Amino acid sequence: MATAAWPGKKDRSLIGKSITRQDGPVKATGRAKYSYDLNPPGLLWAKPATSPHAHAKLVSIDTKKAEALPGVKGVWKDTDLIGEEVRYIGQIIACVAAESEEIATEAVALVEAKYEVLEHQVIDNDPKFATGRASEQEVGKVADGFAEADVTIEGDYGVPVITHCCMEPHGQVTEVRGGELYAWPSTQNVSRWADRLNDSVGIDRAKMHVDCQYMGGGFGSKFTYDKWGVIGTLLAKQTGRPVKLLLDRDLELAIAGNRPSGYTHIKLGVKNDGAITAFEGSVVGTGGGGGYRLRAFPYVFEPKNRKTTMKGIRTNRGGQRAWRAPSHPQTCLLTFSALEDAAAKIGMDAAAFYKKNLNLTARPDVYAEELDIAMKMIGYAEKAHLRTKLDAGPVKRGLGIAMHTWGGLGHGSECRVTINPDGSVKAEIGTQDLGTGARTVVSIIAAETLGLPLEAIDTRIGNNAYPASGGSGGSTTTGGISVSTRMAATDALNDLLGHAATKLGVAADKLEAKGGRIREMGNAAKSMSWADACKMLRTGSISKTGQNNRTEAQKAGLIDAGVGGVQIADVSVDTETGVVTLNEMAAVQDCGLIVNMKTCESQVFGGVIMGITSALFEEALYDPTTGRMLNADMEFYRIAGIKDVGTIKVHMMTGEEYEKRGIIGIGEPPVIAPAAAISNAVANAIGVRVPYLPLTPERVLNVLA
Amino acid sequence: MTADEKTNMQGKGLSRRGFLKGVGAGGAVATIATGCSTIDRDGVVSLTPRGPENTPITLNINGRRRKLEVEPRVTLLDALRNRLDLTGAKKVCDRGTCGSCTVLVDGEPAYSCSMLAVEAAGRKITTVEGLGSPEQMNAVQEAFVENDAQQCGFCTPGFVVACTSVLDKNPDATLEEAQAGCGGNLCRCGTYVGMNQALMDAAKSLKGGA
């Protein structure tokens, strides 16, 4: 009788190994069809018309000229918006669908809209623009904490708005046939992408078929259908033809992905021995036109006396979206900058300072172990120096440390596993693979459970006809899909073992599936092949649906929440050019039981690189006069290239202590700490803090001037 | 060509009508009626301006001659993706920055988003689809898969083409030289660590190593 508990290390043939992702070849050969790649017969191209004003009253929209252009087949306009305010440049007001992309682009330029221009505001780092009541929180008595301190440091730090810059833009192909919607969106939420779409398009939810086999990046920004999903569906309905609507790059950057900024003033009280006594931080920032709140501040280290205030600045920019580990990268940078500035102020080594205060973290033992490993990896003992002892010469080297935390409890998920009389196995699950390797994870869990090779599992994902699985956010996917797949496969296997038991003359609860055979536990002599066992299913296939019930699964040790990580950056700063070069980055990470070491490490490498990119390059730049995002392109909205990231070393925490916790998600945590670690390393190198990200040459030269 | 039209061609008042009539400026070709009849076999050179409507060209893609009609404004990338359903090359920045649209033109890597399809006529174009198939990958593709040098995979075809180009030319490339071959490509998921290993593995395999 198979049970759901994860097999121990010696009993695992696939879980925890380095396994090559199954969809690698179709991607590397350009055969994988993403939403942007679908060209169904009769396809029309849709392009949105957008507001050129950052703030204005929309008076009228005239699409006559656009409609008259030969090749234009459908037009939609946002009549609800007429008489209302548009609130940022790029806000969609109308859309045209045409026979070709070129015609659609040309037609958009013919859409005429009248506006009454209103005043706009795009500045996000000046408290004087903050509106509404500040949210304030005090734990302990901060005044008492500062009274206890020997030294008080104060500093300003900041993180700008950055974008998701998914390589595949937002959007979808839609087709309405026989009153049913067929949608191929680029989404990280296949099962629930269409939820509530019926309110806007008048098609029953049950008649919406959603498919996404491959998607080119989401990072938190692709959970729902968005305005373009509504428009695409309505245009498909109107024209009776498939409609492709994917955002052009400028719109993608300006309106489809914004991580809120955060600018802080922090006051930190410490004793001469390094003990932190008080923390006070006020934050302003913007999430666009909506509300604003950064969570988890201060970050990781929570002094007993602490007070935070937070106030939002409403700006005429595109709205905020969840961005890989929402809030954490920002609060990590803000907090850890202040922490290392405090250590420097009292002349204490940064690592010693963190160790002194680990009691203020949720997991002191884990962080202590991870910090020691990271220090060894980077050669801390040999390289570290105090901020007062700078290298001679124009190029100066420094180290910086940061730590992070994240939840990652597996999300609600269902999976159906079917064992057929011919021995074939199908796993069906309405999850999606953002490039994390989720597809391969399902195969690994099913194959491990059934004692079969990976290739024996026909894994089907990316369609809302399959049992529903959660959206890929919060690092919840691997935990969720692993448990639901495990439950379904275990249940199906037990059914099969029942059949085999009769034939083998062994009680079902004494049987196991291993190496492609059903056998008596501990007795390979009494066995039958998988194929022979399946042949006994004359009455038909076994099909079982498994669920991830989060509470029960956590209690049973199948999944858990809460990971930690420590990262140390080694940088060189050319003080005559301001250029920061990343030499090396050490990242130590725990995430419970690892399903696939290869793709897990890839997530950490990728997170670190994305974090490096945010540290050195990224900022959505807005022009105060026009309200326009000036760098809504990939030329001045820079992301790191292959030579910009230095050497990255990753160490995953493994072993019984970590594995017994079950599976924990990993997508987000590694992206959190790099910016803080790099900012600290730059401060260590040049002896002075570059307060605001990104750490561009101009910012470095400005603080050195 | 009438005198008026000639004035229109060369003078200030270049009206679209006059302009379009004035195809083939210069007496020698003024008698030619339409552009099409003077186009050579692949639509490489014509004695008279062509378009702005559809004009026939032949693209030599992955060893196959593909005839199609495009407006001169259509980019090679859009011709590949939207007309020929060769969607391996991706549209990402569409401004010649990110490299996702990279194809080989006469053996050299090029941004297909920044090249007009009409310009590509008569040249040898290789897309990622021409480098290998899932069943028979080239050395770079195999190394990308094995080293997990891809996550979402949207930038991957562009990188594969760029890497194939640099290693085909120089299988002895050092890591730094191989990386220089990727200087015109960008990845958002952060797959560069796997990519570094893939570059080295592919170079080894191209040299006949294990």
Place this chain on the structure above:
Amino acid sequence: MKSFEYATPRTVDEAVEQLAEQWGETEVLAGGTDLVTCLKQGLTAPKRVVSLKAVKDLKGISSTKGALTIGAMTTMGELAGNAGVQKHFPSLATAVKNIASPQLLSTGTVGGDLCQRPRCWYYRNGYGLLAQQDGKSLVTAGDNRYHAIFGNAGKAKFVSASSLGPPLIALGATIKTSSREIAADKFFQTPKSENERETVLKPNEIITAISVPLSGAENATYEIRHRQGLDWPYVTASVAKTNGGTKVVLGHVAPTPWIVAGNDAAQGAKPLSGNGYKVKMVKTAVKRALAAASNGASN
């Protein structure tokens, strides 16, 4: 992108005939790496695009009469890979190599580099080359971190994007066109209105070749750049030392390549609100370029 007709002349004369006398009526297509983007951005909407790909005699590098002659349609990659260029003109080879994108090197041309339009984000976002709104400069009031610190007293605040301009001027090159020869230091101009462009070329004039004298000058280019791959430099300095003296030409600091007069390269800099840091960069770049020229190595 508006539709246009497409011409493929075979000779320089035919090419010139196909071009209109007004800017914007026609455009010259060389490698296309900038023009196609400009077309997409609606910065120009020509009725005709004249491709130079079939024009004879615009390609290749030859050595004659004490000069290296580079055809205008020579790609940047061919230029950087040329043994003569590497030997005599490391400043050119470096400037090209630093473009760092094999895709751009294989398609971008020498003539195209000299004629590419500025990357000023106000210009690229449709606010005009001079970025004026209500009689005021958007650049002055806005984000000008990448804009000019020299030669910015007029309306033009953008920086010349040409990679080859500074080294060619430093090396005393001559630009040959369909109708004349222009000294490289007279080739660029600062436009005073939206109707002017950044070079003295006429709308119906094309570059045919560039002639670089083999003067034996020690020369080098040093670039300060953020990304190690494809990126625009912050500041570049190209130097050429001969017995007659040292020529220093800066890139990305003015609406044209900026010829340094006197010993202090930063002399006369008039930074805008957000680009004062470039002054320090100019000093660094010149210092390092001079050192590289003496060592016979560029960065």
